[in-house]
Amino acid sequence: MADWPLYEVFVRSKHGLNHKHVGSVHAADAEMAMENARDLYTRRSEGVSIWVVPSSAITASSPDEKEILFDPSDDKVYRHASFYKLPDEVGHM
Amino acid sequence: MYAQLVETGAKRVKSLEEMSPEEREFQLKIDAETKIEAKNWMPEGYRKTLIRQISQHAHSEVVGMLPEGNWVTRAPTLKRKLQLMAKIQDEAGHGLYLYSAMETLGADRDEEIDKLHEGKVKYSSIFNYPTLNWADMGTVGWLVDGAAIVNQVVLQRTSYGPYSRAMIRICKEESFHQRQGYQILLDLMREGTEEQKQMVQDSINRFWWPSLMMFGPSDDQSPNSQQSMAWKIKRKSNDELRQMFIDQTVPQLEFLGCTAPDPDLKWNEERGHYDFGEIDWQEFYDVLKGNGPCNKERIETRKNAIDGGAWVREAARAYAEKQQQKQQNAA
Amino acid sequence: MSKAMTQQEALQEYLLRLADSDMILGQRLCELCGKAPALEEEMALMNVALDLVGQARNWYEYAAELIDDGRSADDLAFRRDAHDYRNALMVEQPNGDYAVTMGRQFFFDAWHYFTLASLVKAPDERIASIAAKAAKEVQYHLRRSSEWVKRFGDGTEESHQRMQTAVDDLWRFTGEMIEADDVEQTLFKAGIGPNPEQLAADWKGLVNEVLTEATLTPPPEDAWMYRGAKVGHHTEHLGYILAEMQFLQRAYPDAKTW
Numbered sequence: 305m306a307d308w309p310l311y312e313v314f315v316r317s318k319h320g321l322n323h324k325h326v327g328s329v330h331a332a333d334a335e336m337a338m339e340n341a342r343d344l345y346t347r348r349s350e351g352v353s354i355w356v357v358p359s360s361a362i363t364a365s366s367p368d369e370k371e372i373l374f375d376p377s378d379d380k381v382y383r384h385a386s387f388y389k390l391p392d393e394v395g396h397m
Numbered sequence: 398m399y400a401q402l403v404e405t406g407a408k409r410v411k412s413l414e415e416m417s418p419e420e421r422e423f424q425l426k427i428d429a430e431t432k433i434e435a436k437n438w439m440p441e442g443y444r445k446t447l448i449r450q451i452s453q454h455a456h457s458e459v460v461g462m463l464p465e466g467n468w469v470t471r472a473p474t475l476k477r478k479l480q481l482m483a484k485i486q487d488e489a490g491h492g493l494y495l496y497s498a499m500e501t502l503g504a505d506r507d508e509e510i511d512k513l514h515e516g517k518v519k520y521s522s523i524f525n526y527p528t529l530n531w532a533d534m535g536t537v538g539w540l541v542d543g544a545a546i547v548n549q550v551v552l553q554r555t556s557y558g559p560y561s562r563a564m565i566r567i568c569k570e571e572s573f574h575q576r577q578g579y580q581i582l583l584d585l586m587r588e589g590t591e592e593q594k595q596m597v598q599d600s601i602n603r604f605w606w607p608s609l610m611m612f613g614p615s616d617d618q619s620p621n622s623q624q625s626m627a628w629k630i631k632r633k634s635n636d637e638l639r640q641m642f643i644d645q646t647v648p649q650l651e652f653l654g655c656t657a658p659d660p661d662l663k664w665n666e667e668r669g670h671y672d673f674g675e676i677d678w679q680e681f682y683d684v685l686k687g688n689g690p691c692n693k694e695r696i697e698t699r700k701n702a703i704d705g706g707a708w709v710r711e712a713a714r715a716y717a718e719k720q721q722q723k724q725q726n727a728a
Numbered sequence: 729m730s731k732a733m734t735q736q737e738a739l740q741e742y743l744l745r746l747a748d749s750d751m752i753l754g755q756r757l758c759e760l761c762g763k764a765p766a767l768e769e770e771m772a773l774m775n776v777a778l779d780l781v782g783q784a785r786n787w788y789e790y791a792a793e794l795i796d797d798g799r800s801a802d803d804l805a806f807r808r809d810a811h812d813y814r815n816a817l818m819v820e821q822p823n824g825d826y827a828v829t830m831g832r833q834f835f836f837d838a839w840h841y842f843t844l845a846s847l848v849k850a851p852d853e854r855i856a857s858i859a860a861k862a863a864k865e866v867q868y869h870l871r872r873s874s875e876w877v878k879r880f881g882d883g884t885e886e887s888h889q890r891m892q893t894a895v896d897d898l899w900r901f902t903g904e905m906i907e908a909d910d911v912e913q914t915l916f917k918a919g920i921g922p923n924p925e926q927l928a929a930d931w932k933g934l935v936n937e938v939l940t941e942a943t944l945t946p947p948p949e950d951a952w953m954y955r956g957a958k959v960g961h962h963t964e965h966l967g968y969i970l971a972e973m974q975f976l977q978r979a980y981p982d983a984k985t986w
Contacts, residue, residue: 330766344768346488473977475802505928531986593980645927709769711887712883
């Protein structure tokens with residue numbers, strides 16, 4: 305029984321945070337996917353916002369491309385906050 | 398444990414030297430505790446073993462709704478009814494988390510469920526036992542969920558990322574299940590009538606041994622365990638987990654003022670563990686093969702639900718297609 | 729109800745109606761545990777059932793305080809017989825196929841939604857706060873059930889047929905829900921309950937809209953209606969529902985705790 309298509313679910317757990325992938329649901333349409341996602345992934349009020357995306361619409365990077373896609377930024381340490389040493393007196397930033 | 402016997406297809410574990418370069422790289426990743434993700438290369442045996450284990454686990458959660466569903470319509474108070482409903486709902490949810498993890502491996506949920514309904518795959522033997530009195534709702538929470546939690550806590554560190562993340566979620570949600578169960582029993586034992594107390598002891602007598610069987614056969618009878626451990630799909634052996642469970646459960650049993658139906662159960666000072674009697678393995682294999690008290694009813698109920706719901710799912714799909722067509726026409 | 733009813737009496741009666749309807753529908757949904765037509769629907773049905781039994785508990789607790797004869801919320805739920813139950817006939821109807829389950833849910837949700845929307849404004853703070861929490865939950869119930877009615881109505885030929893049959897069969901239990909008796913009139917005049925005429929009009933408007941969108945034929949205006957629940961005359965189903973639901977409390981009357 306090839307039934308309802310698969311949707312990937314992303315939940316924003318708190319205001320100010322990014323949506324995070326939490327899993328998937330089956331649903332006949334986007335509206336139902338939204339409701340199913342709400343019923344499944346936010347039973348303990350874990351979310352303030354939900355995205356659902358048809359799984360077939362997602363293009364994922366292949367692990368073989370890891371070196372091309374991600375390695376070049378490995379040496380760009382200035383992109384990371386820990387690169388900037390600040391005196392302790394400045395406090396948490 | 399919800400997956401008691403998982404076939405790995407491996408007679409013995411290969412050494413690093415015997416492996417292909419890909420296999421070796423994979424095994425080294427596992428050894429270094431790097432999580433495997435859906436798009437990573439993996440040996441076919443690993444993928445198949447995981448699909449078997451995760452689907453067994455998911456089927457167990459779903460079938461596991463039925464013994465409790467048997468009492469949810471008869472829960473004695475509003476509070477107990479709400480607690481039981483929430484717990485059963487969590488179980489459906491956990492089944493869905495696990496199916497979702499399984500689908501990242503390229504398995505199809507509907508196909509795997511069909512296999513369950515055709516009797517081709519297993520689910521935990523425990524859910525083939527009947528729930529005969531209200532105290533069973535306490536015992537199932539305390540012993541059955543308790544045994545499951547012992548296993549699932551360890552599985553949070555399983556090597557496959559999506560499975561591990563599902564387990565972390567499940568463990569977080571499941572902590573209330575065992576407490577809920579134990580509290581039912583404790584209240585009945587402390588403030589209950591003589592009849593209610595007998596209900597509790599009767600329930601423990603029936604569920605004690607089946608709960609111990611949840612961890613699967615002894616290590617020397619588990620040829621698949623070694624491969625699963627090498628792949629870090631399993632993290633601890635059946636016997637280790639069973640002993641952990643008994644050691645933590647006996648003091649709780651004594652606190653209730655109840656006894657276990659095992660004359661050999663006693664503390665062994667030397668081992669620092671409880672000794673316990675021999676499990677009836679014939680019964681275990683019988684139930685697992687389909688000859689338990691409720692195997693037939695459980696599968697029938699699930700099959701009827703899904704088969705009987707075919708027109709519902711079909712209608713929802715047809716409606717979705719029509720709506721999409723309308724939108725396209727309007728655009 | 730021949731003698732003039734006090735506002736207090738009307739309120740107690742009305743709270744029991746709200747509580748009993750929530751409870752019995754929650755109970756019916758519990759019967760579907762493990763038997764829903766899709767795994768996702770298991771979650772959804774149990775969610776709705778949890779909301780309803782939770783609401784029942786809130787209404788029972790308030791009713792028990794007002795009645796004040798030593799009975800608890802649990803006593804009201806588990807120790808009253810069918811003739812004392814005041815739930816709508818609609819909610820005690822069997823689950824049937826999923827078209828019946830969703831049709832029953834939709835007819836009740838629509839009534840529930842407009843009723844709560846009015847109770848939210850009640851001067852009685854307790855009622856207003858229970859209703860406010862329930863209203864949010866029921867808004868979601870209504871959205872789901874009306875979507876299912878549309879899916880079935882405008883889905884496949886088979887689902888259309890099943891949904892039309894469900895609507896036709898359940899229709900006779902709708903009249904009673906939107907016809908006000910003394911209790912509801914008294915509470916409306918006291919500024920607590922919804923305006924009966926408005927409630928009936930809102931309910932009919934929404935039901936017509938959804939049925940039309942679902943390509944279903946609404947039953948005729950003058951269709952015969954089954955009545956009686958408001959005075960404890962139920963269909964034969966309720967006795968069996970209670971026999972199951974109240975089993976433990978009845979079988980162990982001496983038990984002080986569960």
